[in-house]
Each structure stands twice: as structure tokens, then as C-alpha cells.
Amino acid sequence: MQNKSLKVVVVGGGTSGWMSAALLKKVLGDSIELELVESEQIGIVGVGEATIPPIQQVNQVLGIDEAEFMRETKATIKLAIKFEHWQNLNQDYFHTFGSAGKSLPFCHYHHLWVRAHQLGLDDNLWDHDLNYHACVAEKFAKLQVKDPLFDMKYAYHFDSGLYGQFLRKVSEKMGVKRTEGFIESIQLNPQTGHVESLTLKDSSVVNGDLFIDCSGFKGLLINQKLGSGFEDWSHWLPCDSAIAVPTERFEKTLPYTRSIAREFGWQWQIPLQHRNGNGLVYSSRYVSDETAKETLLSNLTTPTLAEPKLIKFKTGRALKQWNKNVVAVGLASGFLEPLESTSIYLVQSAIVRLLKFFPQTEISPASVDEYNRQSKLEYEQIRDFIILHYYVTQRTDSQFWLDMQKMQVPERLANKIKIFEATGTITHDEFDVFWEPSWLQVMLGQGIKPKAYHPLANQFSEQQLTELMRTMKQNKQAPVNNMPDHDNFLAMYLSKG
Numbered sequence: 001m002q003n004k005s006l007k008v009v010v011v012g013g014g015t016s017g018w019m020s021a022a023l024l025k026k027v028l029g030d031s032i033e034l035e036l037v038e039s040e041q042i043g044i045v046g047v048g049e050a051t052i053p054p055i056q057q058v059n060q061v062l063g064i065d066e067a068e069f070m071r072e073t074k075a076t077i078k079l080a081i082k083f084e085h086w087q088n089l090n091q092d093y094f095h096t097f098g099s100a101g102k103s104l105p106f107c108h109y110h111h112l113w114v115r116a117h118q119l120g121l122d123d124n125l126w127d128h129d130l131n132y133h134a135c136v137a138e139k140f141a142k143l144q145v146k147d148p149l150f151d152m153k154y155a156y157h158f159d160s161g162l163y164g165q166f167l168r169k170v171s172e173k174m175g176v177k178r179t180e181g182f183i184e185s186i187q188l189n190p191q192t193g194h195v196e197s198l199t200l201k202d203s204s205v206v207n208g209d210l211f212i213d214c215s216g217f218k219g220l221l222i223n224q225k226l227g228s229g230f231e232d233w234s235h236w237l238p239c240d241s242a243i244a245v246p247t248e249r250f251e252k253t254l255p256y257t258r259s260i261a262r263e264f265g266w267q268w269q270i271p272l273q274h275r276n277g278n279g280l281v282y283s284s285r286y287v288s289d290e291t292a293k294e295t296l297l298s299n300l301t302t303p304t305l306a307e308p309k310l311i312k313f314k315t316g317r318a319l320k321q322w323n324k325n326v327v328a329v330g331l332a333s334g335f336l337e338p339l340e341s342t343s344i345y346l347v348q349s350a351i352v353r354l355l356k357f358f359p360q361t362e363i364s365p366a367s368v369d370e371y372n373r374q375s376k377l378e379y380e381q382i383r384d385f386i387i388l389h390y391y392v393t394q395r396t397d398s399q400f401w402l403d404m405q406k407m408q409v410p411e412r413l414a415n416k417i418k419i420f421e422a423t424g425t426i427t428h429d430e431f432d433v434f435w436e437p438s439w440l441q442v443m444l445g446q447g448i449k450p451k452a453y454h455p456l457a458n459q460f461s462e463q464q465l466t467e468l469m470r471t472m473k474q475n476k477q478a479p480v481n482n483m484p485d486h487d488n489f490l491a492m493y494l495s496k497g
Helices: 014-031 055-061 066-073 109-118 130-137 160-173 220-225 289-298 343-356 365-391 399-406 411-423 436-445 455-459 462-482 486-494
Strands: 006-011 032-038 076-078 080-084 092-096 155-157 177-180 183-188 195-200 205-207 210-213 230-232 241-248 257-262 265-271 275-282 309-312 316-318 326-328
Touching (some): 006 014, 006 205, 014 032, 014 210, 014 343, 055 155, 055 343, 066 486, 076 486, 080 130, 092 436, 109 455, 109 462, 130 462, 160 177, 183 220, 210 220, 220 326, 241 289, 316 365, 326 343, 343 365, 365 399, 365 411, 365 436, 411 436
Parallel strands (some): 006 210, 032 177, 080 257
Antiparallel strands (some): 076 155, 183 195, 195 205, 230 316, 241 275, 241 309, 257 265, 265 275
């Protein structure tokens, strides 16, 4: 006897709603019925325009042609984030998606570099990173290589509004039903407390077995109806506001995001094919909205295309991201400022995790508990990585930066910094999307220097170490010489098909 298919209702559109619908329908197919409810009366936040490499996995699962996706979303290539003035004024570094050198068994390459640096043999870890060389040269190519030494990981900058529309087309082709409507009320089962149905403004009713809450900051189901609670992290990450504005595109398109530290927060600059995305993330405890807007507008490098948009937020997470038969995805599940471009990744991760624990008929409390445990850890790992950028600054030019250095950071982060300073070792935590090369680049880039290194780095003589450093830099630089400029790559690649 065949089981009745589960009815899944996605509440809200945009990137989070349509990515949820597309992934669930693609993987589960006819084993579920899927309906997405959204209202054109309600706008989307829509500033998440930079991504990290795991987004390629979403496109692959959905069978999306990369060139078509890039054309439709006005996408460009992202190889890194350039952090400007974070350690000190006029000091910059890159956090690339690549890694320096080639590691030995039981000994990461950076231990060899730390030893070389202490001996005065080498001064810049990034010279050993292919992504870095491509960023500096403003070039890109899709390298077809078997040697992981030349693996150039990348992500995208794109128009998030266009991405949501693109995913809607993908979803509807697979049979996802879209219902236009404003939700007037939500009905709960009196015995279980589960959501049973939604009543729309036109009095129509949408029933479901499992609800995906993609309703943004308000958390219509997870927060307003189920009262799941919220864990506030603003004592660690006090930025609570952002101003976003689009501007005309640059003559040359950079293959990286810029993150520029200001007196009371940081400014982003994201290059797209048709325009630039710009914004300023700041704390209203240290500056007024009007001064923040003036700061952003006075630091733009191309003319504006629209009026600046003010966004208010609170950093933290829903205490239960899966509560009863509601799973919160996107801004409904929590918010972390987009310093490391993790907003869209957290949507992807939430749905992938749900797919692993997807119920056949009844929702298992054990599965819900494990889903929530993993979600909590993942949010905390990203939170800690963002805190790191603020905490290890050496800036003394404003009260904001002085206060950042004095905060009591989470114990896991404090231990991570302590171990790296003492031994050069970086520990990787469960569910942390950022691996050792990422933590390394931010800690080194902001002035944390390890006192020691792994003993295996001593197996080379000084002469061998010098030659190894020289050869590695040369090998990492070599592929860039034959790459086209980023704009030339885009012109060639987007003309496909």
C-alpha cells in the first residue's frame, strides 16, 4: 500500500522560499506535494548578493547550466573578499576561497611558512595562493586540472532579486504550485499545536503537513504563531542596521568583494554585470542613521541608481529552528551580518539538513532535536568567525573599535585564538563551513602571529625551505599569466548557448 504523499507548504518567496521549493521538489519529487504561498504586496530584503562556493552544489543538484544562470542573474565571479582597514587603517588583506601551498601529511603548509617567516625567508603567505594572484591581476579562468594544487575555488556575485526569479522558473517547471495571497490567519491543531492551515486574504485555505517558514525577519509561523524564542547575540555583534544602495557598474569588474571597515561598522562593494551593490553595516549605538547614510554616500565610487534603503536587524537565531511541524529558513531562522557572505549558504544548509531528516509520515521528535542541535552549532561557528574579525582588530580611532577589542568572546573562539597563537594549529569544529585556510587568513591578516609551528616543519634545511617557498610561489603564479581578464572571461563565457 502506497503512503499518502506529504503536503509541504513554503511560506514566502525570494531566494529562501524559491531555493527551498526547488531543492525539496528536485530531491523528493512526487513523494511530496509542494505549494509556495507568497504575496506581491510584501517586499523582500534582497541584499544578499555575494555567495560562497557551496552554492555551486545547489546549481549542480538542480541541473542548472552555469552560463544561463549567470546571464539570468547578472552574475560575476567571486574569488575572495578583500578586507580593508580591519586590522588598522591602511592595512588590507584577502580572505580567498583558495589555500596557500600544499600541505604535508599531519602538517598544514602554513606551518612551513611560519617557520620560513620566522627565519626571515618569506614575508607574504598570500603569494602562495592562486586565488590571491588572480584577484590582484583581476583575472579568471575555469581551470581543468587534476592537481588540487591548482584548484581555484570560486563563488558568485549576483542580483538576489533576479536569482529568486530564476529559481521560481526552475521550481515551477518541476511542478511547484505558486499561490498568490496575503496570509490573514494561521490555524493550529488544538491537540498537537501543529500548524494545520493558512487562511489567505481572499478567504481561501491552504492546508499542509510540513510548513517551511521563509517569511523573513517577522517569522510569521516560527516566531509570531509558535513563539519559538530568540537568542540575542548583539552583545557580541552590535551592528543592528544597514543602508543599501545600487550604483553604476565599474569600467572593470573586480573578481572579489570589498569589505571596507569604517569608524562604526563596515561598507560592502559587490560588482555585478549591470551595476554595483553597495551598503554600510553599522551599530546605531555609535552613529545616527543619517550620519551613516552620509558616510556611505560620500564613499561611493560610481553614481547611485536609486534611493538608499534602510534595513534594521538583530543578530541572533531562533531558539528552535524546527518547532513542531514548522522549519524556519533564511531570515526567519536568524540573522548574521553578511560580512562573510553566508546568508544564502544558511538557506541551502537548512534545506539540505531538512532533506536528511525528512519525515516519511510522522515527524520524529528525535530528528527535530538533532536538526536543531546541528543548526545551532552551525550558526554559532559562523557567528564566532564573524566576531573574530571585530575582536582581533588593532584600531584605536573610534570608540566602536576600542569596545570590540574589550568584549568577552565565546569560549570556543577564545580557545581557537589561544591555540593558534601558541602553536600555529587551527582546529576545525563540527559543522563549521569555514575550514583552516579561512581562519588562517583572517587571523594572520589581522595581526595574530603564531609563536610556534608543527615540528614536522623542521624536516627541511633552510636552503630546502627557501627553495620550497620560491617554487611554490612560482607555481601558484604561473597559471594566472595565461588567464583572460575577468571581464573578457565573462564576455566569452556568457555568450555560450
